[in-house]
Amino acid sequence: MKPIQVSAAIIRKGDFILVAQRNHHDDLGLKWEFPGGKIEANETDEECMVRELHEEFGIQSKVTGFLGESTHNYGSKIVCLKAFFVEHVSGEFQKRVHQNIKWVHVNELKDMDWAPADIKLVDLLLEYLQSSN
Numbered sequence: 001m002k003p004i005q006v007s008a009a010i011i012r013k014g015d016f017i018l019v020a021q022r023n024h025h026d027d028l029g030l031k032w033e034f035p036g037g038k039i040e041a042n043e044t045d046e047e048c049m050v051r052e053l054h055e056e057f058g059i060q061s062k063v064t065g066f067l068g069e070s071t072h073n074y075g076s077k078i079v080c081l082k083a084f085f086v087e088h089v090s091g092e093f094q095k096r097v098h099q100n101i102k103w104v105h106v107n108e109l110k111d112m113d114w115a116p117a118d119i120k121l122v123d124l125l126l127e128y129l130q131s132s133n
């Protein structure tokens, strides 16, 4: 099975990170994720990131760095998630596709009910934040 390539955004405001809850109608409904989505043909990971954030929230953004990746086998599909640090450039966040979106303090990230592929990314993010303090 070929992994599905997905870009996921780490958007930070001080000690808070933007997290999104998958719509109850969707696969992995009500699990929390980092916003983003599947890479389309002829698109780089970074272009995908900016496009998805515009589609999902109506914002303009730019990718400022790469955190790391997590590959998870869901049985019916394998997802390769690449997490990027993203800066919010302009526009109000609008909740267009998710059940919920919220800013969560970094100390509370571990307590969220994450999509399984994201658990490794949360660990990478916490390590990164500890080492950059």
Ligand SMILES: Nc1nc2c([nH]c(=O)n2[C@@H]2O[C@H](COP(=O)(O)OP(=O)(O)OP(=O)(O)O)[C@@H](O)[C@H]2O)c(=O)[nH]1
Binding pocket: 004, 006, 007, 008, 026, 027, 028, 032, 033, 034, 035, 036, 037, 038, 079, 081, 115, 116, 117, 118
């Ligand atoms: N955007 C995003 N997708 C994630 C994360 N973690 C994770 O397992 N995924 C999976 O990666 C895929 C992302 O595709 P998408 O966001 O475009 O999702 P979708 O609901 O349209 O997918 P579908 O076509 O499988 O229904 C989904 O299968 C989703 O379950 C995450 O943190 N962010």
